[in-house]
Amino acid sequence: MSEPRLRADAADNRARIVEVAREVVAGSEELKLNAIAKRAGVGQGTLYRHFPTREALLAEVYRHDVEELVATAPALLAEHDPITALARWFERLADYARVKRGVLAAVEVGVWRDLTARSLGPIGEALTALLDAGRAAGVVRPDVDARDVILLVGYLGRLEEQEWDTRARHLLQVVLDGLRARP
Amino acid sequence: MSEPRLRADAADNRARIVEVAREVVAGSEELKLNAIAKRAGVGQGTLYRHFPTREALLAEVYRHDVEELVATAPALLAEHDPITALARWFERLADYARVKRGVLAAVEVGVWRDLTARSLGPIGEALTALLDAGRAAGVVRPDVDARDVILLVGYLGRLEEQEWDTRARHLLQVVLDGLRARP
DNA sequence: CACGCTAGCGGACACGTGTCCGGTTGTCAC
DNA sequence: GTGACAACCGGACACGTGTCCGCTAGCGTG
Known part of the structure; x- marks a missing residue:
């Protein structure tokens, strides 16, 4: 190891x-x-x-930022209900993604590498914690995992700069609604 | 013109x-x-x-398939309620995307090109028709457009072959739920 | 300290993309 | 037909990526 x-x-x-x-x-x-x-x-x-790969390098370059992002998850969970925590976390992610495009790629490759290695890894853990909390509270659908979420928010990386303001936050909301447990 | x-x-x-x-x-x-x-x-x-660009060529290569896809939208709308129609249309899209990876890129570039040219274009129209029908019936949220949807389903293009079966359909469902009007 | 083994080095190379521009050839007017 | 002009051609070129392999030098051993 x-x-x-x-x-x-x-x-x-x-x-x-x-x-x-x-x-x-x-x-x-x-x-x-x-x-x-x-x-x-x-x-x-x-x-x-x-x-x-290029991503491997980016992952290292942004490791600090990613760890920072990961670290916010528990704090958010302590302060807010699970859905709000998840929403806030998404916002952080979007903030990073906007400025440092590479961070998205780093997160994507990280989650994938970790999941295939059967150990969730830091990002996976953070996301899983958020999802689990939501599931426990019955507000997040039970059938999604960290990789699913990363795939969905991956659109952030393909957004043109000019449409960021109109679409980024907004679609994050759509994704969040999709992740909710169906009443 | x-x-x-x-x-x-x-x-x-x-x-x-x-x-x-x-x-x-x-x-x-x-x-x-x-x-x-x-x-x-x-x-x-x-x-x-x-x-x-490579996409421009792909768009041409797959134009026929894309038009086929576009053509199914009205038929689906005639036969099913809007949500089901959208779901079915997603499934068609996924079928194409799995076999012909390029088709996804073609659709993406097509929608984008069309939207910036302020004329929706075939794909945009098909998707818009589906969304409009849903909106009219009050089952689709009013604040999403064709580009939004394409961005969300874009994950199909980044899916590894091996995880297709477990994730593709499933996440389509999540996206669909996100697109629903909040009750 | 000297020796040897091997992890690690680094640049040449093969390949794909996309650009640029001197030459060529359709096309239209007469 | 024929001339001229623009549209179009096509390949050389510049650049970035990623691989491969003969050589170098760090490090443990005696």
Whole structure:
């Protein structure tokens, strides 16, 4: 289960890649992988070994943000009824997704990776907690899981900037209604 | 409104490109654009002039299927109540989407193109008809349009083959419930 | 410290996409 | 028919992605 521990230079390279990637997305330049490699002073091979896909890199870059997002779930549940908590959580997700497009991809890949590994993983746990609470209260339909929800809100990633204001929040509401238990 | 009419050779090339593309997708080979160009006996420039994006080509390739899909909407409305009609239409869409992945992209780009051109276009009209009927009967929420729905069902395009059976239909139901008018 | 084994390196390469532009060829007016 | 002009052609090119593999150098051992 525990990683075989990286060699010193490898860990170094990995860290430098992530750092450069973070700078790049922070400057809202687009993420060109071989450029990242060059700027990090490593070959492409190195980059691709550490992060087999673009999403893997994004997942690492946004890990902090994702963890932040995950952390809000319990707090929301403590303060609100399950449906409201879920709604609020969606809003947070939307806020992230708007500014940092990559975060959505990171979440998607994360949930998928985790679910197939049969361990929910942080995001899965957060979402599952929200869903479970709703189910327990009889306000969320019993037949949906974290992956389902992620699939549904995935439209956020395909939204054009200009239609964000009119559609993002609004469709989140539609999704939420779909997740409710049918009376 | 009417296209300026193509030059003879241009029309010819265009037709041949589409034909080849159709063969390729029929053989379930993947669509490599420059390969299409070569097999159609034209340069890439020509291909890209006729179809600026991959989606544009797919839209043409699947136009027939899409029109078929569109045509079912009135029939469904005549036979069923609006919600059932919408549900059935979703199922058709899912059937297409499963077999011909490209059709989803074609629908998405079509709806988007049409909506921005302020003329709904065939798919938009079909969906709008379904939604309107539901609205009129008070069973569909009044604040959603065709683009909204397409965005929501877009998850079909990101579904892994293996999870299709467990999730596709099921999530369609969730979306449908979300589209219902709140009692 | 020296040695060897192997994890890790990194850049050349193969491939797909999409653009650009000099040359060609339909088409229409006369 | 013929000329001229625009529409159209097509392939070279620039770029990004992802793979592969011969070489390098970190790290544990004696």
